[in-house]
Amino acid sequence: QVQLVESGGGLVQAGGSLRLSCAASGHTFSNYAAGWFRQAPGKEREFVARVGWGATYYADSVKGRFTISRDNAKNTWYLQMNSLKPEDTAVYYCAAGTNFCAYYYCARLISNYNYWGQGTQVTVSS
Numbered sequence: 001q002v003q004l005v006e007s008g009g010g011l012v013q014a015g016g017s018l019r020l021s022c023a024a025s026g027h028t029f030s031n032y033a034a035g036w037f038r039q040a041p042g043k044e045r046e047f048v049a050r051v052g053w054g055a056t057y058y059a060d061s062v063k064g065r066f067t068i069s070r071d072n073a074k075n076t077w078y079l080q081m082n083s084l085k086p087e088d089t090a091v092y093y094c095a096a097g098t099n100f101c102a103y104y105y106c107a108r109l110i111s112n113y114n115y116w117g118q119g120t121q122v123t124v125s126s
Helices: none
Strands: 003-007 010-013 018-025 033-039 046-052 055-058 066-071 078-082 090-097 121-124
Touching: 003 090, 018 033, 018 090, 018 121, 033 066, 046 066, 046 078, 055 066, 078 090
Parallel strands: 010 121
Antiparallel strands: 003 018, 018 078, 033 046, 033 090, 046 055, 066 078, 090 121
16 A cells, blocks of 8 residues: 655744655655645645656745755655745645656646645744
8 A cells, every 4th residue: 555654844933944754655656756745724735846757846935945855765755944934834745646747837736646645734933
């Protein structure tokens, strides 16, 4: 059974840092794209970052502050979040997808991801 489990969320002050992890099991995800999305209260789930097939993509709102990486040997991927802002407060979800994406518009589509974690809360206080 495929399972993605996020960890590393929590409460942090503005300007601080957190590192989220996504541990995948039940499948080998080295041939999948790995992504992060987030959903703030009352808002739709939105794309944050993706890494796959040598390409990385970031939402404009996090570019330069967040870094996505992966360790295929551990079937795990990460989201390093620096210079956090109150508007980064959301539930963060990791996702894995088989669809190849050669451009940003494709990478940000929720429909291009097959598996999802349950989410981890990130709260940034001002």
